[in-house]
Amino acid sequence: MLNSDAYVAALDESSTASGVSWAAVFAGAVAAAALSLILLLLGSGLGFSAISPWADKGLSAEGLGISAIIWLAFTQLVAAAMGGYLAGRLRKRWTTLHNDEVYFRDTAHGFLAWGVATLVTATLVVGSVSSLVSGTAQVGATLSTSPATAQVADNSDDSYFIDTLFRDDRGAPVTSDAAHDVAGRIFARNLASDNGALNPDDRAYLAQLVAQRTDLSQADAQARVDKVYGQAHQAVVDLKVAADAAKKAAAHATLWMFVALLIGAFVAAFTAIYGGRQRDAVVILDDRRTVPVR
Template identity: 45%
Template sequence: MPSDGSAVSWAAVFAGAVGAAAFSLILILLGTGIGLAVVSPWSGDGASAKAIGASTIIWITVVQILASVLGGYLAGRLRSRWLTVHTNEVYFRDTAHGFLAWAVATILMASLLSSAIASTLGMGMKAGGAVVAAAVPAAAGAAAAAMPDDKSPDYYIDMLLRSDAAPAPAAGNPPPATDNTAEVGRIFAHAIATGEMSSADTRHLGQIVAAKTGLAPAEAEKRVTETFTRFKTSIDEAEVKAKKAADDARKASAGTALWLVVSLLIGAFAASMAATFGGRLRDSSVLANP
């Protein structure tokens, strides 16, 4: 029966939206399965990260187009006929039905996949921040525990109790074996925190190295300086890598968000056009009831 009382056939809109949402879910699961099939944890196997990212963007766009076309077509084909409405107005209403079906389907899918969308957009920055937070402790090793907190008194207790000269062993007796690893780690940590190692710390570590290795004091202090320089360089390199990883994650999240917007706009256009096609079929003389 013709109906000119309402410009919107909500039953047709919701039917198209449900069809589009269900078809989207099927295509998303299909894409996930294909993606997992081509990914491999083994080095050199499977698709590269760039290939996976590009294929994901393409698949998201394809899903939007196919599902939106289906939803828009259903909304246009199932809506009521408007016998007394001008052709231009019918075209506009069909376009609106396709757009509304796309909008409802988008809201449905966003509700179902809200956690996945939030994870996709937020995980990049969270992962980057975690990398930044963990990079320096990972590079610093034993020194990491002392670096975040300047209130620890261990370094200053060591400085209070240290001797200005290496202890001389009794005649005929070997020097006592002392484990200075923890103290050395605290000195290195303090030097990293302040940006440089003081001459007093360098001299003290030189005494420890000389006692352990038998090197001359000057050679021992030179080894201390070289070792600390390499240690500080490794931490600086780790920080640079961590910042690069965070920046890459930020760019990936931004790119994903922008492509999602583009694909949604494409889907809205496709749904609107498909609805006009379905509406024309609905109103054609061949399909219309006599």
């Protein structure tokens, strides 16, 4: 049993001393942030080595996304476990506190270490990742709107469709002129419409322009207009589908990132409890007596 002087000293220490060992928290956070950075760089290297510029080579986009999510969860698991354990193991000994209070403080130390490490890692790495995700989502939102469809129809790919529209078999090169510009504006206007269908008046006028510029008959010119415009419309549809897929991928990546961070917080708190219990069990052994480490 404690004497009165020891009891007063213990009560004074428990009431005035801080409940957080910030040195242990920051030590665990630095270790977790450094390990996260190393593992993220390793994952990036493995990801770049798994992809290929050729369509039929390397890991697919879906496989790469799943691998990135798994690696992110693994990184959080390992780094948070390390940071939480160090935060619990390196904190000072609380000799006058109830076991429930020690349990709570160890949990808080692990959570704080995880929080500081997450903020540091976000500042160093995740800023670029979030920019990439938000940029992908912004591109997807832009491509899925009608004004953007007009821009898509008016870009360099449109020049190919217009040149295709005025090709002939005479062998002489066909230079750009006012007819190309008019056809380009007609394409952009119709592709930007809600249904993307070619206006009958514009269709007839384009057929007339093509017949004048080539040796095709009116019927053949009409068929070429329908074919080329169909190709252009399909290209725009493919872009919109790709944009929707990019937006969904960005949303899924954000949700899985949240899940991985939540797992990291839990693991950090749990390993801090384990490290704290090992810390309280440490003693100094000499020839005279056994003294607990403060």
